[in-house]
Amino acid sequence: MSKIKTKTSERSKSEAKAKAILKGAMKEFLAHGYAATSMDKIAKTAGVSKATLYSHFGDKEGLFNAVMQDLVKDKFQTVMGLQKPQSLEQDPKIVLSAMATRMLDNAQSDRTFQDFVRIIIGESGRFPELAQAYVSNLAKPAIETLTQYFKSHPELKLDDPEATVRVMIGTLVYFVMLQEMLHGKDILPLENERLVNTLTDLITKHQD
């Protein structure tokens, strides 16, 4: 019994360390990118020794991949929860408008999400498989779910629901990129409401 207890206790300690490492590494990688983040700094932030980093995750790339995999899973919840229409029976005009507003507000206030996207794009040359994980696990489900919604509303009379989804998502994502991530908000001011109204009007125009 004491044997099991000890084993459990040791495993818990080890797993707790792993969690602390992932948390500290996430903070550092999100703040400074892959190359500019040192294993020394991660060890200090996580409160463990550098050797413990390596015993848990092999090398720097291994730790980075583990961190990003965690983040992709985390953000999947956010993204999918966000674009799920709250009441499917309502007028698509209202549903789309509310959905776009919600997505915009959330992305604009979530600094972690912005840093996450920054890294995905910034490191997509060096880590193509990471970029593809983003596409497969985040962009694709979001696009497909929204496509299903469009297809289930033939009264919108959309010639190409899938391409229309690209218009909507692209508009919203690039807007957040320009205004927030690229600090363009003061240079090219534009209210969320104007973008959302314009987007919604364009998509629901044939409904009238």
Next chain:
Amino acid sequence: MSKIKTKTSERSKSEAKAKAILKGAMKEFLAHGYAATSMDKIAKTAGVSKATLYSHFGDKEGLFNAVMQDLVKDKFQTVMGLQKPQSLEQDPKIVLSAMATRMLDNAQSDRTFQDFVRIIIGESGRFPELAQAYVSNLAKPAIETLTQYFKSHPELKLDDPEATVRVMIGTLVYFVMLQEMLHGKDILPLENERLVNTLTDLITKHQD
């Protein structure tokens, strides 16, 4: 006379070195990003000594800023030339469709442009003033020019030309990001033509 000749010759040599450094640094920064690029590698690529790098550009950040400033100016020509309608008198439906197709084809085949955008976004946390230079000198002129075109065509009956421009640019840019830069082309295939047609139809729908 020989004095002037010597001076000129020396200045030319120095300026030639500076050009070579910028060219080599551009290649390295675009390929590996800021932090992962070393001054040693740049010196080797440019065919000069490391000390010459520092005597011309002060430090690594100075060289990086000089390179990116050059690139912003370079890409300004491309972007503005691209979205300038070829014949203003034609049906906007045809003009917009041709313009979108041209922008897409160009961005998709220009690897340097993709690397450039990758760096702008990837380093926008560490170099906010670089990101704002992109917004002021590239995004803003492009958006304003296209807005002027929309405003000069009231038959499009656009409620908000400026916001409509954001829809168009955002759709095209994010599409190139997903398909090319994030290597999503095989995961989420979609033909340029479908996107362009959908975008053009949405914008010119009230014209009918």
Next chain:
DNA sequence: GTCTATACATCGATAGAC
């Protein structure tokens, strides 16, 4: 102005004690 040589810090990664 440009080079070689080098100073000095920091990097990723590991050996060995406990």
Next chain:
DNA sequence: GTCTATCGATGTATAGAC
């Protein structure tokens, strides 16, 4: 499993010869 201590390589930046 986790630590301290350290290795060798590589980073930015500069001094001094020419």
